[in-house]
Amino acid sequence: MVFATAWHPLLGSGRVFCYTPVRPRPPTWAGRGEVSIMPVIAVIGGQWGDEGKGRVIDLLAENAEVVARFSGGANAGHTVVNQRGRFALHLVPSGIFNPQAICIIGNGVAVDPASLLEEIATLQRAGVSTERLYVSDRAHLVMPYHQLFDQLEEERLGQSALGTTRRGIGPAFADKAARLGIRLADLQDPKDFLERLAPILELKNAILTKVYGRPALGLEEVHTRYLDLGRQLRGYVRETHLLLQEALDQDKRVILEGAQGVMLDVDFGTYPYVTSSSPLAAGAAAGLGIPARLDRALGVYKVYATRVGAGPLPTELDDDMGAALREWGKEYGATTGRPRRCGWFDAVAARHSTRLSGFTDIALTKLDVLDRCPTIKVCTAYMLEGQAITTFPASSAALARCVPVYEELQGWLEPTQGVRRFSDLPPRARAYVKRLEQLLACPVGLISVGDSREQMVQRRTFRWHAAPAA
Ligand code: GDP
Numbered sequence: 001m002v003f004a005t006a007w008h009p010l011l012g013s014g015r016v017f018c019y020t021p022v023r024p025r026p027p028t029w030a031g032r033g034e035v036s037i038m039p040v041i042a043v044i045g046g047q048w049g050d051e052g053k054g055r056v057i058d059l060l061a062e063n064a065e066v067v068a069r070f071s072g073g074a075n076a077g078h079t080v081v082n083q084r085g086r087f088a089l090h091l092v093p094s095g096i097f098n099p100q101a102i103c104i105i106g107n108g109v110a111v112d113p114a115s116l117l118e119e120i121a122t123l124q125r126a127g128v129s130t131e132r133l134y135v136s137d138r139a140h141l142v143m144p145y146h147q148l149f150d151q152l153e154e155e156r157l158g159q160s161a162l163g164t165t166r167r168g169i170g171p172a173f174a175d176k177a178a179r180l181g182i183r184l185a186d187l188q189d190p191k192d193f194l195e196r197l198a199p200i201l202e203l204k205n206a207i208l209t210k211v212y213g214r215p216a217l218g219l220e221e222v223h224t225r226y227l228d229l230g231r232q233l234r235g236y237v238r239e240t241h242l243l244l245q246e247a248l249d250q251d252k253r254v255i256l257e258g259a260q261g262v263m264l265d266v267d268f269g270t271y272p273y274v275t276s277s278s279p280l281a282a283g284a285a286a287g288l289g290i291p292a293r294l295d296r297a298l299g300v301y302k303v304y305a306t307r308v309g310a311g312p313l314p315t316e317l318d319d320d321m322g323a324a325l326r327e328w329g330k331e332y333g334a335t336t337g338r339p340r341r342c343g344w345f346d347a348v349a350a351r352h353s354t355r356l357s358g359f360t361d362i363a364l365t366k367l368d369v370l371d372r373c374p375t376i377k378v379c380t381a382y383m384l385e386g387q388a389i390t391t392f393p394a395s396s397a398a399l400a401r402c403v404p405v406y407e408e409l410q411g412w413l414e415p416t417q418g419v420r421r422f423s424d425l426p427p428r429a430r431a432y433v434k435r436l437e438q439l440l441a442c443p444v445g446l447i448s449v450g451d452s453r454e455q456m457v458q459r460r461t462f463r464w465h466a467a468p469a470a
């Protein structure tokens with residue numbers, strides 16, 4: 001453990017220490033061979049989403065200059081509870097409560113323009129300024145047929161449905177990859193937009209009517225509606241990658257806001273029970289138009305596991321304990337209100353996600369929810385066909401056959417919501433945190449003990465990297 005002196009503050013004051021000196025980074029040659037370091041931190045969900053990313057970002061963003069969302073869409077629901085009230089953000093970055101910070105919705109986000117306008121209006125009604133909110137002109141739009149296809153496909157799949165949020169996210173990203181997407185920039189000129197929309201809608205209508213037996217959508221209606229939405233959003237649209245590149249050149253303090261969680265990643269999650277973009281830290285560069293370089297990646301993990309929608313969840317509890325975790329943790333989706341499936345912390349999945357995103361720090365959330373558990377279990381391996389495994393299987397069918405191997409720890413049976421210092425946590429709560437830290441092989445810097453901004457044990461004071469003196 002070393003003390004770092006050449007840093008400037010992100011959070012509060014106090015002495016700063018880190019486990020290891022800053023890792024050697026790939027050098028950027030700046031004339032005479034100096035190394036420049038960008039003060040950039042990504043905040044990423046380490047599980048199946050809903051880890052509490054929004055509340056962690058709200059706290060860190062108090063001292064940030066830019067907060068940028070890079071993936072997902074309005075499927076996300078990021079809850080923030082602060083002095084302004086309680087908010088469920090879907091597209092707007094959780095840094096919006098810092099009036100000094102620029103908030104960016106990057107090119108990697110699928111933007112439902114009506115949903116974005118509604119969210120902006122809700123924030124404005126609560127007195128939150130959206131003057132520094134910008135959305136990328138390259139962001140793809142969620143179109144009315146995307147939402148329709150999402151719902152129709154889920155209905156068609158019946159028992160095998162994925163349990164999507166039905167926000168049109170899968171079809172929007174599918175169209176992006178198929179080069180059938182429509183982007184915010186396409187709304188600038190009514191004639192250009194019509195030329196882009198007409199052949200695409202023709203295909204979508206053929207599928208709607210012939211495959212699903214539904215009525216076609218009217219070209220004029222969709223054209224007029226989206227032109228109007230585009231007009232209302234015009235003041236927010238920018239070449240956001242340029243804003244970000246400039247911010248990085250100036251060593252500004254930037255938070256890259258993840259949506260969903262690593263276990264919902266389209267490549268490394270529990271495919272096909274995943275979302276359709278990449279929630280990994282690696283997704284941030286492509287989703288924002290910046291180089292793939294990060295100073296720190298903060299992984300957010302709930303101290304137990306939850307998931308909404310279908311797909312394997314190895315540690316799921318179908319018993320009273322699962323129901324109790326749901327009740328104590330108020331585990332209902334921030335976007336759809338669906339009850340979340342609950343289970344014990346899965347260290348096999350967590351190690352998979354920590355390695356994939358290269359986390360340098362961990363935030364643990366909802367420690368208080370375990371206050372009433374007499375014993376707490378942690379899954380440290382899976383039994384699959386008679387063999388103990390500690391790596392995460394690619395096949396969801398195989399994963400569904402995995403039986404968790406548990407380690408049992410004693411609960412602390414004391415309230416923690418009022419605790420603010422690590423040393424004031426009950427010894428068994430500290431032991432649980434330290435065990436998770438050991439299993440994740442990554443330092444736990446933040447531990448939340450309640451849903452509001454101040455209910456946070458700041459075990460490590462986070463600081464931005466400062467650029468080295470010239
Ligand atoms: P996100 O999508 O990762 O931002 O997480 P969500 O907002 O969807 O879900 C997290 C839920 O847990 C929200 O309802 C939060 O208000 C709540 N929450 C976050 N941290 C804590 C905590 O430390 N304790 C408790 N009891 N609730 C928390």
Ligand code: IMO
Nearest residue numbers: 049050075076077163164165259260275308309
């Ligand atoms: P945040 O950012 C939890 C889940 C859905 C479904 C699967 C695919 O709040 O953590 P989609 O609508 O993306 O096609 O659904 O992914 N899902 C989430 N679960 N939190 C989220 O976001 C999620 N976004 C998508 O429930 O299982």
Ligand code: MG
Nearest residue numbers: 050077078334
């Ligand atoms: Mg959420």
